[in-house]
Amino acid sequence: MKELLYPPVLHWEVTPECNHNCIHCYNYWRKEPEKKNESIKDHLAIAKKIVERHPVSVVVTGGEPLIVFEAIKASLRLLRDNGISISVNTNAALVTEEIAEFMAKLKISAFVSLPCCEPSICDGITNVTNSLPKISKGIKLLLDAGVRVSVNMVVSKRNIDYIYDTAKFAKEVLGLESFFASRVSKPINSDTEFCKELLSKEDVQKLQKDLIRIAKDFNMRVATAGPMPVCSLTEDETFQKFAFTRNCTAGKISYSIDYSGNIKACAREVQIYGNILTDNFSDVWSRMKYWRDETFLPAECKECNVKQSCKGGCRLDAFPHTGTRNALDPMADVSNIPIKFVKKMDSKQMKMEQTFIVPKTIQFIQEGFGWRVNVGSKFMYITDELKQHLSNCTEFCINEFMQKFDVDYQTTNDLINLLVDNRIIFMRKE
Numbered sequence: 454m455k456e457l458l459y460p461p462v463l464h465w466e467v468t469p470e471c472n473h474n475c476i477h478c479y480n481y482w483r484k485e486p487e488k489k490n491e492s493i494k495d496h497l498a499i500a501k502k503i504v505e506r507h508p509v510s511v512v513v514t515g516g517e518p519l520i521v522f523e524a525i526k527a528s529l530r531l532l533r534d535n536g537i538s539i540s541v542n543t544n545a546a547l548v549t550e551e552i553a554e555f556m557a558k559l560k561i562s563a564f565v566s567l568p569c570c571e572p573s574i575c576d577g578i579t580n581v582t583n584s585l586p587k588i589s590k591g592i593k594l595l596l597d598a599g600v601r602v603s604v605n606m607v608v609s610k611r612n613i614d615y616i617y618d619t620a621k622f623a624k625e626v627l628g629l630e631s632f633f634a635s636r637v638s639k640p641i642n643s644d645t646e647f648c649k650e651l652l653s654k655e656d657v658q659k660l661q662k663d664l665i666r667i668a669k670d671f672n673m674r675v676a677t678a679g680p681m682p683v684c685s686l687t688e689d690e691t692f693q694k695f696a697f698t699r700n701c702t703a704g705k706i707s708y709s710i711d712y713s714g715n716i717k718a719c720a721r722e723v724q725i726y727g728n729i730l731t732d733n734f735s736d737v738w739s740r741m742k743y744w745r746d747e748t749f750l751p752a753e754c755k756e757c758n759v760k761q762s763c764k765g766g767c768r769l770d771a772f773p774h775t776g777t778r779n780a781l782d783p784m785a786d787v788s789n790i791p792i793k794f795v796k797k798m799d800s801k802q803m804k805m806e807q808t809f810i811v812p813k814t815i816q817f818i819q820e821g822f823g824w825r826v827n828v829g830s831k832f833m834y835i836t837d838e839l840k841q842h843l844s845n846c847t848e849f850c851i852n853e854f855m856q857k858f859d860v861d862y863q864t865t866n867d868l869i870n871l872l873v874d875n876r877i878i879f880m881r882k883e
């Protein structure tokens with residue numbers, strides 16, 4: 454397959470500074486404080502380069518992005534004016550009515566770090582007094598303004614027993630509909646003292662089961678922010694829920710830019726491959742080829758029957774311990790391979806006369822091997838013929854599609870299911 458010209462997902466670290474000092478963050482372990490950049494011009498210069506790279510979505514991250522909110526406002530506007538979806542990773546403690554309204558107006562979503570529903574544990578993680586009421590207030594301001602909010606609980610030994618209660622708090626006190634719980638990782642600059650915070654394999658299985666219970670009890674959408682090695686899923690129920698839902702995207706479909714424009718494969722990576730302000734992007738992207746081939750796949754994964762989909766879990770989780778990117782994900786359990794579970798696909802059998810709507814907001818970008826199509830932050834890759842079809846009609850039915858492309862029902866049904874699942878087209882309700 455040809456190299457991507459326009460990787461669809463970009464993480465932009467707009468500042469290294471944060472108002473919290475979470476123990477699981479690299480900031481906590483930093484020896485020297487880093488300076489924030491409050492220059493509107495500098496941020497705009499990077500934003501203009503980002504626009505030239507045509508990402509589908511930009512995840513604005515930090516540090517705490519809202520620390521430099523005034524400096525990045527114009528950049529966020531520029532990204533939105535160019536049809537780019539934006540999500541902000543934030544602790545929400547600095548949210549004001551003005552910020553919430555700005556985000557709502559630009560349809561920017563928020564991914565909020567919610568450490569724990571128990572105030573003393575929350576403060577112990579953030580190292581800020583009264584952090585939970587401040588986070589909660591920020592979330593409520595965002596929701597009141599109409600911002601789409603999801604929360605993520607980074608789970609360590611400190612809060613592992615509070616996953617269920619924190620989700621309950623998110624649902625019943627904050628009014629949220631989705632909940633993420635993600636295992637803690639060792640910050641790259643932390644010392645061995647941090648290891649006592651890390652979860653065991655059994656802890657991660659508890660996390661998986663807690664999320665399933667939360668989904669059932671509170672009718673919440675649940676997920677983890679990072680990938681789970683498929684061999685860490687030891688029961689069919691957790692396998693069906695989490696297997697192949699997330700894998701490592703670094704250097705494959707995503708990359709990261711820091712506040713100086715330096716390009717990395719992942720926000721957690723230390724190696725810099727170039728700079729978006731000064732370097733030719735194709736050259737930078739090709740320097741990241743090792744993230745796309747099997748160079749960083751752990752030796753233990755090479756014979757695994759699901760390696761193409763699992764991709765070996767997180768490529769950087771073991772890095773702070775081993776100094777190598779091809780070390781086995783600490784949560785992987787290779788005694789469970791070959792994987793014995795099979796993912797059940799719930800492909801719907803559509804009626805021949807079922808009509809599908811192509812939304813007006815559909816966007817296309819030409820790649821070397823076809824087209825990328827996206828609606829909002831959802832995207833997929835399609836052929837020239839399908840691109841022509843989707844750009845020339847506002848709605849169509851299965852029957853018409855089969856005749857136009859001279860394909861059988863099953864092929865059409867599978868393709869339409871993919872387009873619907875990826876939210877590129879929508880079923881018209883009868």
Ligand code: SF4
Binds near residue numbers: 683759765766785
């Ligand atoms: S052995 Fe490697 S590729 Fe296979 S499931 Fe485990 S982590 Fe994933």
Ligand code: SF4
Binds near residue numbers: 679700701767
């Ligand atoms: S290296 Fe780990 S943190 Fe980075 S994108 Fe891959 S899975 Fe995510």
